[in-house]
């Protein structure tokens with residue numbers, strides 16, 4: 001499978017959001033990455049339902065919703081109703097993760113789990129078969145524009161080993177500090193969805209930046 005590019009609207013120009021959404025529609029991007037923050041799970045607040053509704057109105061590609069919120073179960077239906085096709089919750093924010101994943105699937109969405117930089121891949125060992133996607137945080141969640149944490153490569157490789165023979169179609173998404181230098185080694189390690197905020201939206205040629213990330217072709221990934 002060709003890898004997917006999911007530009008993060010957190011780095012978009014909120015005063016011209018429609019223009020940035022249309023840029024992503026025109027581009028080689030596959031998904032819209034939507035970062036929802038509650039100021040409790042992470043030390044920042046991003047945006048909520050009215051903004052998501054506006055995004056959904058113009059976006060012509062799947063919405064990849066990354067919930068950095070406590071107790072996400074309360075809001076899953078609302079995110080589905082506002083267009084989420086992928087819903088990713090944080091391992092660290094879910095006491096009953098298995099139940100939450102089943103609830104996301106029951107809504108007809110792809111179910112993802114995100115793990116923070118300090119959270120080992122091994123905690124997913126008993127749930128890996130049930131997941132559509134694992135999001136590996138390559139920065140501490142909460143802000144765009146941070147530096148990529150190098151330990152991420154190792155985690156992506158470990159995830160591919162964990163998923164081998166159990167969930168061959170698992171999507172592995174990397175989020176935080178992804179750029180044109182680390183994209184190729186991430187794909188080689190086994191990632192197949194790249195989130196890019198700053199690398200896209202602070203570029204002089206945003207569509208071109210997306211194309212560059214999309215056209216990278218790793219020969220293979222190794223386990």
Ligand code: DX5
Nearest residue numbers: 008141142144145177197198
């Ligand atoms: C951070 C968010 C990321 C962020 C990525 O908590 O989950 O999606 O927008 O932005 P960059 O690519 O700038 O690190």
Ligand code: ZN
Nearest residue numbers: 035066175195
């Ligand atoms: Zn994100």
